[in-house]
Amino acid sequence: MHLHRFRILVIDPISNNTLEGIREMDEVEEVHYDKYLDESSILELLPNYEVLVLRSGYTITHEWLEKAINLKCVIRAGVGTDNIPQQLLQEMRIKFYNIPHATTTSVAEYVVGSILIQLRNLIPAHLSIQKGEWKKAEFIGNELSGKSIGLIGYGRIGQEIDRLLSPFNVNVLYYSRTKKRNVAHARYGTLEEIAKKCEVISVQVPLTRETYNLLDENFFSSIKNPVTLINVARYNVINMKYLKKALINGKVRSCLIDPFERGYDISPYDELPIYFLPHLGGNTFEAQDRIGEEIKSIIRELTYK
Ligand code: 3PG
Numbered sequence: 001m002h003l004h005r006f007r008i009l010v011i012d013p014i015s016n017n018t019l020e021g022i023r024e025m026d027e028v029e030e031v032h033y034d035k036y037l038d039e040s041s042i043l044e045l046l047p048n049y050e051v052l053v054l055r056s057g058y059t060i061t062h063e064w065l066e067k068a069i070n071l072k073c074v075i076r077a078g079v080g081t082d083n084i085p086q087q088l089l090q091e092m093r094i095k096f097y098n099i100p101h102a103t104t105t106s107v108a109e110y111v112v113g114s115i116l117i118q119l120r121n122l123i124p125a126h127l128s129i130q131k132g133e134w135k136k137a138e139f140i141g142n143e144l145s146g147k148s149i150g151l152i153g154y155g156r157i158g159q160e161i162d163r164l165l166s167p168f169n170v171n172v173l174y175y176s177r178t179k180k181r182n183v184a185h186a187r188y189g190t191l192e193e194i195a196k197k198c199e200v201i202s203v204q205v206p207l208t209r210e211t212y213n214l215l216d217e218n219f220f221s222s223i224k225n226p227v228t229l230i231n232v233a234r235y236n237v238i239n240m241k242y243l244k245k246a247l248i249n250g251k252v253r254s255c256l257i258d259p260f261e262r263g264y265d266i267s268p269y270d271e272l273p274i275y276f277l278p279h280l281g282g283n284t285f286e287a288q289d290r291i292g293e294e295i296k297s298i299i300r301e302l303t304y305k
Contacts, residue, residue, distance in 0.1 A: 152214070
């Protein structure tokens with residue numbers, strides 16, 4: 001039997017195991033792995049490849065697809081599809097796969113860790129020590145136990161955060177755009193109710209037209225208790241103008257934005273208790289290796305279908 005062997009272009013970081021695993025496949029002729037390429041280099045490379053693997057570092061455009069004359073398949077090595085023009089791919093008969101399950105544990109653990117480090121002021125305390133200060137009294141923190149937690153987004157990740165939080169003796173309110181679920185330990189709440197009642201809020205929704213600016217002026221003005229906020233969704237799910245106001249007036253006491261986007265200016269937040277991270281939620285060896293296994297089975301499926 002003649003085996004078709006694929007040429008694969010990978011433009012976002014993947015784990016070494018993933019890279020080696022794909023390179024060793026009989027079904028693969030070549031893997032070109034180059035992360036952090038500029039747009040024009042990508043356009044130059046695209047015509048030569050049949051499979052494109054990417055994460056959230058780039059948005060596929062019409063121009064990319066015009067160049068990608070041999071492209072048969074796009075693999076989003078992760079969950080979010082806001083950077084993928086799925087309809088266009090379908091029209092061009094280019095197959096598309098994302099990998100929705102592999103990172104759930106990593107993201108949920110990251111949220112729980114982010115809540116705890118913020119409640120105990122670990123990041124600003126470290127930054128203060130680096131400046132030669134000793135401000136023990138100023139960095140008095142809060143316990144998680146007994147707090148009300150708002151989970152905005154209650155799909156795979158939201159439910160796993162809820163499960164991990166259960167030994168902490170917290171009250172969980174969840175908001176889900178899709179449906180109310182029948183869960184014993186968490187209660188459905190509107191966004192306004194979550195803003196009014198919760199001391200800790202975590203956001204894990206996909207970015208869509210409906211979730212763009214989901215946390216808006218009304219949300220921030222409804223906050224009653226100073227909130228510790230975590231965004232592991234996408235940058236634009238929160239309206240940064242009103243978040244900034246809420247950081248200044250103390251409605252948000254601390255905020256961690258995981259999906260920071262390259263090129264955004266963070267200087268307006270310099271003196272505020274907000275921490276930007278380079279989108280680390282799903283960035284563990286374990287999750288990335290699971291993604292690698294799924295990429296391999298997608299390539300196998302493409303070969304033998
Ligand atoms: C996802 O959508 O899978 C997560 O936000 C992680 O994105 P990443 O693959 O770019 O790290």
